[in-house]
Amino acid sequence: MDGRLKGKKTSTFFKSYGFTLLLILSILVGSGLGILLKKDAALLKPLGDIFLNLLFTALVPLVFFSIASAVAGMSNGRRLGKILSAMLAVFILTGTAASVLMVIGVSIYPPATGVHIELQSAGDIQQLKTSEQIVKAFTANDFNEILSKKNMLALILFSILVGLATSSLKERGRAFADFLTSASDVMMKVISFIMYYAPVGLCAYFAYLTGVFGPDLLGSYFRAMSLYYPLTIFYFFTGFTIYAYLAGKGRGVRTFWKNIIPPALTALATGSSVATIPSNLEAANRSGVPKDISELIIPIGATIHMDGSCLAAVLKIAFLFGIFQMDFSGPGTLLTAVGIALLSGTVMSGIPGGGFIGELLIISLYGFPLEAFPIISMIGVLVDPPATMVNATGDNVCSMIAARILGGKNWMKGIDI
Template identity: 80%
Template sequence: MKTKPFSSPFLRSYGFSLLLLFSIGIGSGLGLLLKEDAALLKPLGDIFLNLLFTALVPLVFFSISSAVAGMTNGRRLGRILFSMLGVFVLTGAVASVFMMIGVSLYPPAAGVSITLQSAGELQSLDTADQIVRAFTTPDFPDVLSKKNMSALILFAILIGLATSCLKERGRAFADFLTSASDVMIKAIDLIMYYAPVGLCAYFAYLTGVFGPKLLGSYFRAMTLYYPITFFYFFAGFSIYAYLAGKGPGVRTFWRNIVPPALTALATGSSVAAIPSNLEAANRSGVPKDISELVIPIGATIHMDGSCLAAVLKIAFLFGIFNLDFSGTGTLLTALGIALLSGTVMSGIPGGGFIGELLIISLYGFPLEAFPIISMIGVLVDPPATLVNSAGDNVCSMMVARMLGGQRWMNTVDI
């Protein structure tokens, strides 16, 4: 999440991330200096984690339900939305599987093992009963718990749909959901002002107690994430553009994508790249009713870079806690969480942090694992934003291909 007190465009975009990195560096230095005594700072980190987890449930519920409640309908709109969501899920799944292969060949936390507290009760989806318990609860109060995040998300979607179906009769409730969502977003914004202190304290504790080997493992994780992400950017998007328009599709995509890609990379925001992304899509021949829907929505709920990062974070935690990141149930769960992090959760301000909380909650990792993967989120942000933004553009081309047929690019000047 970005804060506002920075003046230059670069600092406005990356200032808060730099501040977090600086605070983590200070905390790590304090940990090396104080060693075991750094555990005295842990309560300051616990305050930050407790505040985040307290705000998590109402934030997720109100954000998702208000977004669904505000949706409109229409025949063409419905076709575009259906095609768009299908493309978003497809590309997110491809990105997730791509990173799964990478972490299997090059485990990001190899050689590192720490024990914060028991992490043995990890959630798996091996049986029908476990699937039922993952997405539903037998009683309403159980939904209002971070331990049942999937059930909470499903319930929020149902409430949003019910509100939307009632139209004018549900307007007052829809306004309430929107207002409550704004309030929770502001609450998270206020909590994040404490993040530098909380993360500084927690990394002092982690480094002091568990030593510099944890910090060294971040370098290994980044040597995996950056090459895979850039390879996916060039190879994956070329394949998507080919599927959308064959050879001409590839040429027009790479001819027009540079300005929005650089805008996203420079500003650290997919939203900031929307104007140049729309212009690039128009030059590529994407119909305006498609580009003006897919690209703005994609800037908030389509994040292939976040899918790549989510799998890395999960595999990293499995390695840290000396757990086996393999097996059908484990990998399918990771795929589902990555898609949630790159679609539903990415639409929430601070969604990177919320996605990390989701990983911790669904797998049953101890709360102390949160600062460990939040550092990864900060480090992967620039290339992830680049992939997120450019992915919206190529997805608009794929939707145009699905709705317009093979000849949708005939009017484009290649």
């Protein structure tokens, strides 16, 4: 009996993290090939380019159909509107707090010190500082310009508008809403097909990067993880305690920590915020969160609220700034990084393969060369378990804060701790 249970747990672990382990293995193999082949490893770069080209080709339709279909499927109602407003406000505030924490961390302990990479298109990198650049980031002056990975924010805004228009037409827009949903499912499947090639593509690219630019790059990953893991643990215990206190003071803190451990461990074990929804809902109910709040915020939060991803996004941005010898300081640069991290941890995280799409967004907005994508994708792989735990746990405490906003300071009255 124990053997079958142990085998089942092992099977669940590999089902949850098998692909992540395969990616890590492929990257290690690629790095080993790079050290062995040195400059000759550049011959493997075309295999990595194929992976990047496939991803970039699917990027625009994936983002459009995923966001447009999600917005088109939203329902209406006064209570629903209040809950959604409270939810979005709390999601943005907690995501901003996580991003600012990592900004402070990377400012004190830069994750890519001593590494310098020269890539052909690195000279085109831009930092969004002026109002003109911001306008260009959010809008495009022609429809065909939206259909480009260079205008990701404009594409996202247009996708939201299409979704809102579809939803407002109700029955008349039903057929188009069904089309958007079907197209989103198709693009999800396309991405899943492309990801079968990811181990080969990342292996080839890391062989090229390590062979051409040296093993110093690998040391920077260790430096980045030595920053991310302690800060994430600090945010998990300190940040969520503060949020729970804001939701219900001492009672809120005791109730939160009494009930949150099972969802947190589930998220850590499965690597999926979605898989944590059942245990998260149960924990929220035990904490006294009204069901209409918890049953809306927690499922939505599992796809669009990612504090752990916000932490990781700032780390990725600072990592690239360090590699390309750019100054990661100044109010404009830091505020832009927080904004992009917030976008990566909310809107982009709701898209299938959102981690990869968020990384593509970072590269697109700053104008980093496309070859920078595999460099930060490795960070995404390494931070996934603790990031998922923070993501899922954050949904629970945010439902408590929303209950406090909508129910007043006595919303926890009568709850049996």
